[in-house]
Amino acid sequence: MKINISKAIKQFFPNPSLDLVYFEAIANSLDANATEISLKVNIQSFENSKSLEIEITDNGEGFTNRGFDRFCALLETDSPDNKGLGRLVFLNYFNKVNYDSLSNDSKRTFILDNNFEREFEAKTSLKENGTKLSLNNYKLEGIKTYDYIRAETLAKSIELHFLPRLFLINKSGKEVTITILVNTEIPNTDKNFYSDKRIVSSKKLPKLKSKLFKIEQADLYANFELLYKVEKDYENSNLTIALNADNRTIPISDIISKDNIPQGHNCIFLIQSEYFKGKVGNSRQKLELEKNQFNALKYSIIKEIKTILEVEIPSIIERNKNKKDFLDKKYPHLEGYFNENVAGLVDKNKLLEKAQESFFKDQKETLEATHLTEALYKKSLEVSSRVLTEYILYRNLIIQKLKSTNHNNSESEIHEMIVPMRETLKVKTYFTDLYRNNAWLLDDKFMSYNTILSDQELSKLIDELAIEEEIKQDSSTRPDISIIFNGNPENQKVDLVIVELKKRKAGLHENEKVIGQIQRRARRLLEYYPNKIQRMWFYGIVDIDDDFELYLDSNEYTEIFSVDKAFYKTQKIVYKVSEEKIECPIGITILSFDAFLNDAEKRNETFLNILKESIKTTNKKV
Structure with missing residues (x-):
């Protein structure tokens, strides 16, 4: 040999x-x-x-x-x-x-x-x-x-x-x-x-009970027998799942996690059938089946085991329901894709992967359809709701991450979470930048932008407005975030948003600087391009303590509706054009970090609840 x-x-x-x-x-x-x-x-x-x-x-x-x-x-x-x-x-x-x-x-x-x-x-x-x-x-x-x-x-x-x-x-x-x-x-x-x-x-031998079942997706005519034992045993708490194939026992215990069986139970599940004959690999360590056949086999076995466990260990019913509810709550965009027959028994990551795979399949079907039937049209609406829900969930993560910041986080760290520093985001790359641009934290209308300049010199903004004059570039002319939206500067007037940030607990002196920076930004823009700007919004995001709140009250800022502290004032800006002094009112909003984040969270929560209810209603109809 x-x-x-x-x-x-x-x-x-x-x-x-x-x-x-x-x-x-x-x-x-x-x-x-x-x-x-x-x-x-x-x-x-x-x-x-x-x-x-x-x-x-x-x-x-x-x-x-x-x-x-x-x-x-x-x-x-x-x-x-x-x-x-x-x-x-x-x-x-x-x-x-x-x-x-x-x-x-x-x-x-x-x-x-x-x-x-x-x-x-x-x-x-x-x-x-x-x-x-x-x-x-x-x-x-x-x-x-x-x-x-x-x-x-x-x-x-x-x-x-x-x-x-x-x-x-x-x-x-x-x-x-x-x-x-x-x-x-x-x-x-x-x-x-x-x-x-x-x-x-x-x-x-241990006394085993027997249950016969069929798996039509695998073989329409083959019978499958499940031999099992479920008993309380605190000393030998274990889970064994195996197939009897070609006179060999092949473990398949990875399809159900041992951690998903209540402690103190010894469970044995053995499946045998003529269907397995000749389907064992050369090493006799695994079955050789096509993926769809193995998946049909696997999920049918899990379904049968779940039925047995619910009889033998009744407490597992509530336990599995809680796990399913957790998944629906944690991943609402996938509700209805989690296999109820296996939820609570299969490893969470595997269940999530399977649900995501089914979701992508539906997305592909609707996006690639050349003709939308009534059923496919309804599915496309449902898929759209789920995609939007997934995006809203991402927003929540950004809000929670920003909420976890404190005075030890630098201004640049906070800035990076809102919009990446030193970058320019263009409308033509909108979908590429969707998960990098978080200007929606201020207001959802700012998601429809022409250009976002993050931490760029004011000259860059003026370049975007197509001004030919050169201005000196220095750090004092650098707004934290600049947004051009609601218009194309090449052929029409535009709306501008300028955002200034200060790190948490920066103190009264640093917070007061925000007001001065905003006024200088407005004056400079109006001087260089008075005929291209129709409206401007200025935002200052700071920690508002008692001292700074008194400062705002003294300068005639009005408190506005918000979850936390927010103030607004129409500020008169005087600027020169050809030696002529011109007055222009601009709106300045000063937000506390809590107002900035909590207001965004409330808006997000409203969207999410509407979408969740829509998905639940669709699932009930199905």
């Missing part, structure tokens, strides 16, 4: 573990109709892994001539239940595997190693039909866990792995006994590791 063992192992057994050695040897014994199987593990100590030796003896049919021919030809089998690869896993851990076999038509001993070429001796030490495997010369530098060589844990994992098969053997009236014997010279009581003996018997 000339093969590259290391390459074959990587290809056929990508995730091997030492327990696969036990499982493969015992499975071969059961395939040979053995009724008594003995597993012996000999090791000097856990630390001395090189001393590990394993011996498996059975009273099966032994190697017949035909069986030996198949053994010598990789991948050659007489049954879809067998893959003809299992022996490779032995050579992943041991340099040598000694075989001693007696059957009705032959007796033979041989050594399986990397150089095996079907040589054997026609002799045996056995008195009755059967096979004995002796695995020695352990290859690896260590053993991953004591569980692989502890009799108690080996018995549990072997029983669990072969539970469906032993269940069927027991059902047929036969009996199989598997004896596990561990011998060690140097025990470790702290790790519960010592010489020990355990027995697994098909007559002493």
Whole structure:
């Protein structure tokens, strides 16, 4: 059998573990109709892994001539239940595997190693039909866990792995006994590791209930049987979900998170069906199904398990409902996309991913439609509501992030959260910049802009207004945020918004500077482009303490409606055009940070509630 063992192992057994050695040897014994199987593990100590030796003896049919021919030809089998690869896993851990076999038509001993070429001796030490495997010369530098060589844990994992098969053997009236014997010279009581003996018997299996069901999306005619046990067990709280396929047990426990089962319960769910026959991968570690088939299988199994759990553990009903309500509240734009049959059991991230995938599918369907039917038109309205809801949720995140700022945050940090500094946002890149421009915090009307200049010199703004004169560029002429909206400066008058920020708790002196900065900005703009500006709004965003509030009252600012403190004043600005002095009134609004954020939050909350109700109403109709 000339093969590259290391390459074959990587290809056929990508995730091997030492327990696969036990499982493969015992499975071969059961395939040979053995009724008594003995597993012996000999090791000097856990630390001395090189001393590990394993011996498996059975009273099966032994190697017949035909069986030996198949053994010598990789991948050659007489049954879809067998893959003809299992022996490779032995050579992943041991340099040598000694075989001693007696059957009705032959007796033979041989050594399986990397150089095996079907040589054997026609002799045996056995008195009755059967096979004995002796695995020695352990290859690896260590053993991953004591569980692989502890009799108690080996018995549990072997029983669990072969539970469906032993269940069927027991059902047929036969009996199989598997004896596990561990011998060690140097025990470790702290790790519960010592010489020990355990027995697994098909007559002493856990009592399993049975439930039949169908999965029409997978196979219209195949029957599926779910064998299960749900019991209170605070010492062995566990969850096991597996398939019985090709006489092998394939764990699929990742489809339901163990954390989603109430503590103090030991749950076993085993699914078997003729549908699985021949669908196991070469390593016998997973099913080989198309994605849509596997998803149909997975969600049907979860649905059946959920039904069982709700009967066996009634408290899980309220628990799962709370989790579903949490998802709907946290992600309202996806309400109706969360699979109610699996919510609360499946990992939250996986459930969210599936819901998002379904949402994107609906978006794609409506956007790519060449003709909108009545049904597709209604769906497009619903999808639009969900997209807008998702955007409003993003807004909430920005508000909460800004609310978490304090006096330790610099002015530039706060500025970056509103509009990225030193950047120019243009209407032609509106959708690209949608999640970077948060001018809506001031007023939603400012989302319809022509240009936003963030922390740019006033000369840049004048350039945007197409003024040819040059002005000196210095930091004192730099507004924090400048917005040109409601018009195109190339052919019509425009509205301007100028925003000044001060860091939190900046103090009276710094806050007073905002008023002066606003007045200078207005004068400069009016002087350079009096005929291009039809209206201007000036905003100052500061922390308004008692001292600054008195300052605003003294300068005839009027308090206006807001969740927190907000003041407004029409300020007369005098500027020169060709030596002529001209008076122009401008509006100045001074907002506290709390007013700035809380007012935006209230508007956001109103939009979100309207959208949520719309989505809920649509879901009820569906």
